[in-house]
Amino acid sequence: MKTAPFTIKSGGGASWAIRLVVAxxxxxxxxxxxxxxxxxxxxxxxxxxxxxxxxxxxxxxxGYTGQISIGHSAFFGIGAYTTGVLVAKYxxxxxxxxxxxxxxxxxxxxxxxxxxxxxxxxxxxxVTLALGLVFPQIIKWPKLEWxxxxxxxxxxxxxxxxxxxxxxxxxxWNPWGTxxxxxxxxxxxxxxxxxxxxxxxxxxxxxKSRAGRSLVAIRDNETAAAVMGVNLAGTKALVFGLSAALxxxxxxxxxxxxxxxxxxxxxxxxxxxxxFLIVMVVGGAGSLWGPIVGSVLYVFVTEIxxxxxxxxxxxxxxxxxxxxxxxxxxxxxxxVLLIVLMFVAPFGIVGMYRRLQARVVTVVPKPAGTGTxxxxxxxxxxx
Amino acid sequence: MELFxxxxxxxxxxxxxxxLIALGLVIIYRGTGHLNFAQGEMALFxxxxxxxxxxxxxxxxxxxxxxxxxxxxxxxxTEVTLIRPVAKKSQFAVFIVTLGLFQFLxxxxxxxxxxxxxxxxxxGSNQTSFPSLFPNKPTDFVNVFGAAIKxxxxxxxxxxxxxxxxxxLLFNYTKLGLAMNAVASNAESAKLVGxxxxxxxxxxxGLAAAIGALGGVVFAGINSNVNLGLMFTVFIYASAAATxxxxxxxxxxxxxxxIIGVIENMAAGYAEEWVGQELKVxxxxxxxxxxxxxxxSGLFGxxxxxxx
Amino acid sequence: MTLLRTSGxxxxxxxxxxxxxxxxxxxxxxxxxxxxxxxxxxxxxxRAISGTIPRQGTVELKGxxxxxxxxxxxxxxxxxxxPQGRGTFPELSVxxxxxxxxxxxxxxTSKINADMERWYQQFPRLAERRGQxxxxxxxGEQQMLAIARALMSRPSLLLCDEPSLxxxxxxxxxxxxVIERLNKxxxxxVLLVEQNANLAMHMASRVYLLETGRIVAQGSAAELxxxxxxxxxxxxx
Numbered sequence: 001m002k003t004a005p006f007t008i009k010s011g012g013g014a015s016w017a018i019r020l021v022v023a024x025x026x027x028x029x030x031x032x033x034x035x036x037x038x039x040x041x042x043x044x045x046x047x048x049x050x051x052x053x054x055x056x057x058x059x060x061x062x063g064y065t066g067q068i069s070i071g072h073s074a075f076f077g078i079g080a081y082t083t084g085v086l087v088a089k090y091x092x093x094x095x096x097x098x099x100x101x102x103x104x105x106x107x108x109x110x111x112x113x114x115x116x117x118x119x120x121x122x123x124x125x126x127v128t129l130a131l132g133l134v135f136p137q138i139i140k141w142p143k144l145e146w147x148x149x150x151x152x153x154x155x156x157x158x159x160x161x162x163x164x165x166x167x168x169x170x171x172x173w174n175p176w177g178t179x180x181x182x183x184x185x186x187x188x189x190x191x192x193x194x195x196x197x198x199x200x201x202x203x204x205x206x207x208k209s210r211a212g213r214s215l216v217a218i219r220d221n222e223t224a225a226a227v228m229g230v231n232l233a234g235t236k237a238l239v240f241g242l243s244a245a246l247x248x249x250x251x252x253x254x255x256x257x258x259x260x261x262x263x264x265x266x267x268x269x270x271x272x273x274x275x276f277l278i279v280m281v282v283g284g285a286g287s288l289w290g291p292i293v294g295s296v297l298y299v300f301v302t303e304i305x306x307x308x309x310x311x312x313x314x315x316x317x318x319x320x321x322x323x324x325x326x327x328x329x330x331x332x333x334x335x336v337l338l339i340v341l342m343f344v345a346p347f348g349i350v351g352m353y354r355r356l357q358a359r360v361v362t363v364v365p366k367p368a369g370t371g372t373x374x375x376x377x378x379x380x381x382x383x
Numbered sequence: 384m385e386l387f388x389x390x391x392x393x394x395x396x397x398x399x400x401x402x403l404i405a406l407g408l409v410i411i412y413r414g415t416g417h418l419n420f421a422q423g424e425m426a427l428f429x430x431x432x433x434x435x436x437x438x439x440x441x442x443x444x445x446x447x448x449x450x451x452x453x454x455x456x457x458x459x460x461t462e463v464t465l466i467r468p469v470a471k472k473s474q475f476a477v478f479i480v481t482l483g484l485f486q487f488l489x490x491x492x493x494x495x496x497x498x499x500x501x502x503x504x505x506x507g508s509n510q511t512s513f514p515s516l517f518p519n520k521p522t523d524f525v526n527v528f529g530a531a532i533k534x535x536x537x538x539x540x541x542x543x544x545x546x547x548x549x550x551x552l553l554f555n556y557t558k559l560g561l562a563m564n565a566v567a568s569n570a571e572s573a574k575l576v577g578x579x580x581x582x583x584x585x586x587x588x589g590l591a592a593a594i595g596a597l598g599g600v601v602f603a604g605i606n607s608n609v610n611l612g613l614m615f616t617v618f619i620y621a622s623a624a625a626t627x628x629x630x631x632x633x634x635x636x637x638x639x640x641x642i643i644g645v646i647e648n649m650a651a652g653y654a655e656e657w658v659g660q661e662l663k664v665x666x667x668x669x670x671x672x673x674x675x676x677x678x679x680s681g682l683f684g685x686x687x688x689x690x691x
Numbered sequence: 692m693t694l695l696r697t698s699g700x701x702x703x704x705x706x707x708x709x710x711x712x713x714x715x716x717x718x719x720x721x722x723x724x725x726x727x728x729x730x731x732x733x734x735x736x737x738r739a740i741s742g743t744i745p746r747q748g749t750v751e752l753k754g755x756x757x758x759x760x761x762x763x764x765x766x767x768x769x770x771x772x773x774p775q776g777r778g779t780f781p782e783l784s785v786x787x788x789x790x791x792x793x794x795x796x797x798x799x800t801s802k803i804n805a806d807m808e809r810w811y812q813q814f815p816r817l818a819e820r821r822g823q824x825x826x827x828x829x830x831g832e833q834q835m836l837a838i839a840r841a842l843m844s845r846p847s848l849l850l851c852d853e854p855s856l857x858x859x860x861x862x863x864x865x866x867x868x869v870i871e872r873l874n875k876x877x878x879x880x881v882l883l884v885e886q887n888a889n890l891a892m893h894m895a896s897r898v899y900l901l902e903t904g905r906i907v908a909q910g911s912a913a914e915l916x917x918x919x920x921x922x923x924x925x926x927x928x
Contacts, residue, residue: 045598068478119675122418122478126622126676128666135621137661270615274486280481325494332494335487342476342483477871518879565791574743575774577766577795577844685782 006361015363019084030193042185046257048299050250051200054267055280055291057246060203062277063286064212065239066219071128073272074135075244078105079251081139081154081269085147086263088130088154094256101248109244113237132270139263155261157255187259195253201247204288206242215239247276284350293349301332322347385530390652392647396536396605398644399543404614404621405628405636406550407591411565413631414587417466417474418479422595422621423614424488425461429454430603430613431492431594432500434513435436442513446593447600458592459585467584493611500610515604516542539601540641546594547637554633563587567631616664620647623667626674629684638682643670692719692753694880695740695770695848699748702739709735710904712748717848717882722874723883724891724912727901729848733852733884734775736901737852740882741765741772752848767795771846775853777833779840781826785817788825792843803843810839813869831862838869842879855890863890871895892916 033045058072075114082101086092112131116124139148148154206212212272213234217225251268256260266272275298283294311323322329345352411419419425425436429450436446461484469476494581502508515540517523524531554560565573566583573580602617603609628635647666650658656663672680693716700713709732717723721830727733739746742762750758757765771792780788789810793803803839811818814835820828834854841849853861871894873879884901885891892898892912900908900915908915 066475066606115672115676119679123626123671123675123679125418125420125478125597126619126626127668127671130619130623132662133616134662134665135670137664141661142637142659144655203653274482278486301672327490327493329490331486331496332490334535335483335485335490337464338483339480339487342472342480346472440774502895560793562794564783564787565780565794568782569778571743571773572778572780573791574762575741575766576791576840577763578791579761634905663884 006072009049033167033189035239039185042189042298044303045254046185046189046192047215048295049189049196051276051279051295051298052197052292053192053250054247054276054287055295056196056199056203056281057243058276059280059285059288059291061239061243061268062245064207064215064219065236067240068121068125068126069243070125070270070273070277071112071130071132071135072244072276073132073268073270074201075105075247076107076254076272077135077139077263077268078108078244078253078267079248079253080261081148081168081251081253082248083255084149084154084157084317085253087157087255088149089147094158094252098249098252101252102138105248106241106245110229110241113240116240117233117236125220128273129270136263136269139268143351148263149261151263153260155260157261158257158259188253190254191256191367192250195249197248200288202242202246206239208287258353281321282334282338282341282348284348286347287350287354290350298334301333305330305333384528386652388527388530388532390648392530392532392540394534394648395641395643396533396539396644397648398624398641399539400598400602400605400617400640401620401624401644402543402637403546403601403639404595404617405640406546406622406633407598407634408596408621408625409628409630409633410414410497410587410591412625415462415466415470415584416479417470418481418630419588420592421484421488422463422591423599423618424485424492425454425457425592426595426599427609427611428457428488429608430599431496431501433596433600434496434510434603434609435473437514438508439508440509443516446514447516447597449473450600451596454592454594454684455589456598458591460586461592462588463581464603465539466588466632466660467581480502489611494611498611500608502509502608513603513609515607516601517604519530519604519607534604542597542601543637546597547633559583559586580597616667619664620644620667623670624682626671628682631685632681633681635681635683646670660668676677693717693751693752693881694721695876696751697740698751699746700736700739700746700750700877701748702735702744704735704744708904710739712745713739713904713906715899715906715909717722717880718896719847719880720874720878722870722881722883722894723886723894723897723899724893724895725882725899726886726888727884728886728905732904733886733901734852735904737772737884738789739852741770752763756899763795766844766846769845770850771841771844771848772850773807773841773852773854775856777830777837779833779836779884781824783825783835784822785825785828786821786900788840789843792840795844802907806843806845810842810862814839820882827928831866834858834862834866838866845894847880849881851881853884853885855887859925860890863887867891867894 033042035043046217053073054076057075058069061067061069079101080103083094083097086097112128115127119127138144140151142150144150197291206215214225254265254267258265266275279294279295279298280291282297283292284290292339304329305322307327307328308322309328311319314322325332341348345355347354384526404426407422407426411422432453433443433446434451435580436449441449450463465480465484466477469480470607502510502512515535515536516596519533519535523534525534525537526532528606552560554564562573562578562583563586565576565578566580566587570580571632573583596619603613606613621640621645625636626639628637628645643666647663650666651663695717696715698714701710702833703709715723715725715737725733725736729785735744737926742757742760742765746758747794748758749756752765752768752770757768757770760768773886780791780860781793786807789807790803791920811821813867815835816832817839818905820832828836838849838854849870854866854870857919858866867890870881870883873892875883883891883895895912898910898912898915908918
């Protein structure tokens with residue numbers, strides 16, 4: 001086997017240096033955007049961050065336990081409507097609604113996991129699909145209209161700042177511009193960023209822990225996992241609940257950000273579920289960075305091709321390829337990309353990157369026994 | 384009484400559409416063990432093709448034949464180019480490919496034909512409504528015990544029965560049918576007996592897509608238009624039908640579709656306050672859940688023992 | 692007259708080569724037995740001849756090169772295989788299984804039906820169960836069905852992969868008696884691979900010994916029994 005030209009020791013100096021550089025670059029970018037970028041760009045970033053959180057939440061379920069869900073839009077919707085109803089109808093402050101939505105979504109998710117114990121694979125996909133389809137319909141149900149506002153939805157579900165709200169400065173640095181009125185994009189941006197970080201840390205925490213390895217065991221061979229002592233029901237309920245709860249957080253944000261909730265907005269319908277799934281798979285299922293890469297790419301492509309249904313907006317060379325279309329080609333491009341990836345790189349872009357990286361750099365793992373995963377405590381020997 | 388009969392026949396008519404799509408799902412599942420997530424969208428594409436033929440002035444009979452032919456080709460090509468190479472990798476990969484196909488076809492329909500319901504005379508269509516296979520003017524109904532039963536409902540129901548009859552003959556009295564059954568039962572042995580399994584797989588997908596096309600055209604006729612979202616809910620109902628009937632039983636698919644159509648209509652009608660139009664789709668969810676939890680192989684399916 | 696000949700036959704699964712330059716022959720009217728332990732490559736040999744796995748080298752049937760043919764065409768040339776583990780179509784009826792066996796024939800339904808009746812006479816237990824699902828038959832009955840199904844295509848060469856696997860000795864004896872009878876009365880040529888040496892040797896015209904993908908010995912049953920080392924290693928006495 002050919003050895004790669006470079007070698008890095010896992011946990012060694014070079015590995016840390018690379019991580020530091022990457023982290024610094026990303027942090028710099030993240031901080032720069034809300035202060036200096038255009039409103040349109042900030043908006044796109046918020047969209048990307050929202051999608052990122054959803055895809056990461058789905059990844060926890062699908063990428064790591066192998067349970068297919070095409071119904072995560074329902075959990076997004078639970079988040080959106082919890083915030084919407086509490087703020088619009090009961091005057092709560094938006095921040096207080098996050099925790100409530102989290103709990104509700106967790107419980108619903110755990111409940112959904114119960115039938116999922118006996119239903120597997122594509123059948124589970126069908127059940128979750130049905131769930132995703134039913135959710136908007138429940139919202140529109142006349143008997144619940146007093147609560148949900150029915151098909152019209154609810155208004156005034158976001159923050160409102162008056163001129164008198166102090167703007168917060170940190171050592172002279174004002175990260176969110178002037179807080180006035182309802183449309184405060186930088187503020188929303190930071191909420192989105194915090195949500196993404198929370199979801200990321202939660203996923204990372206689960207994956208890298210002992211529970212995480214149970215997840216992978218369940219994904220690869222359930223029966224063997226059960227025989228080896230993994231508590232199937234409990235673990236599945238926990239993961240489903242967590243995945244649902246994490247997916248509800250970006251839903252809360254969307255209610256705040258747009259200031260209203262309607263049952264037909266994309267992310268609350270099956271179309272949204274499918275988008276989360278596609279973004280996750282294209283980025284790389286089963287990897288922590290996959291959803292990040294996937295969502296950025298998705299928003300990027302969708303933004304650029306946004307008005308390509310108007311032939312004049314398409315750059316000359318690509319005109320014959322897309323000029324005939326009556327609708328923007330974004331979804332079509334991603335659909336083709338998804339199919340092609342299954343042939344070429346089933347583990348998505350991140351998977352492809354890792355394969356290439358393996359050709360360039362060999363990472364030497366730490367010697368056994370020095371890992372950070374806690375070893376079981378040795379029983380004290382009674383003398 | 385009249386209301387009951389009316390609802391019954393509406394349900395049978397709607398259920399017939401589910402049966403047709405479910406038949407396609409079952410034929411593919413039997414032959415290859417995969418769920419074709421794109422079944423509804425393949426049917427939709429062919430339905431748009433039929434609409435286009437209508438725009439060009441062709442009578443519905445010819446348009447339908449063309450549409451089903453396009454469906455057959457679409458199914459066959461999909462099997463050979465997209466499914467077969469990926470099936471070797473994993474079930475998940477096949478699922479994702481059919482999901483991608485679902486997205487792509489839906490986008491393609493909008494890209495070619497615009498994303499509004501068609502026909503839309505305001506945008507210059509030649510037709511005023513989507514052509515129906517059966518007479519469907521308001522005056523086309525028969526009186527049965529005082530209930531006005533649309534000719535279209537009867538026609539659609541009979542169509543499904545006839546199609547099922549043809550499929551029955553195919554599977555039980557022809558060499559092709561025997562080959563399809565053999566491949567579905569044991570693909571390795573089928574090769575050893577001299578069956579060209581690749582051809583059989585291709586034909587299975589083609590046949591399933593052609594039947595799906597018929598289902599799409601029938602539904603668009605009932606609906607009087609074709610639009611991008613036409614097949615979303617039909618797909619889940621059809622999946623519920625296939626689940627109820629047993630994913631490897633064509634008879635089960637037909638019966639399942641009819642049953643679900645009737646239940647859905649009855650629930651929406653009689654329990655209007657509680658179910659109504661909004662929660663109709665909940666019927667599908669409930670059916671799928673109950674069947675999968677109580678008897679996963681459905682009414683007529685064969686239970687598979689999973690080997691560890 | 693040579694019916695089947697392989698030379699330089701190599702086959703395997705992915706990067707693993709199982710068969711190395713196999714040379715063997717079946718003449719018309721012979722029953723040739725390949726003996727070998729687990730993992731020797733018996734099933735691989737069957738698959739290589741039937742064409743269901745990729746192979747290098749040459750396989751000739753009646754002098755014609757069939758190495759490049761697809762499995763369904765090899766059947767049409769007159770080779771039929773009874774796979775390991777019976778390989779019946781479990782959901783199909785006994786009758787449909789037999790019909791499937793005849794699917795490549797073009798000589799008309801009446802001739803096919805006549806053949807079916809013939810095999811029903813040879814295997815009365817199958818006749819009793821003609822409408823039953825093949826999966827509900829006992830192991831021995833399924834094996835009979837698999838053999839009858841293979842014979843429905845009127846092959847000149849019958850390949851049998853471990854027919855005794857999972858069957859009681861009495862049933863195996865019955866099966867081998869049938870194969871012997873078909874060989875003597877109809878001149879059916881048979882290539883049979885087995886682990887169970889005792890029963891198979893009795894009817895063999897010639898025997899090959901297969902060890903990790905190579906032929907290590909060949910000869911008549913008597914010759915091999917006479918060789919002490921072979922007898923001790925393979926025949927257990």
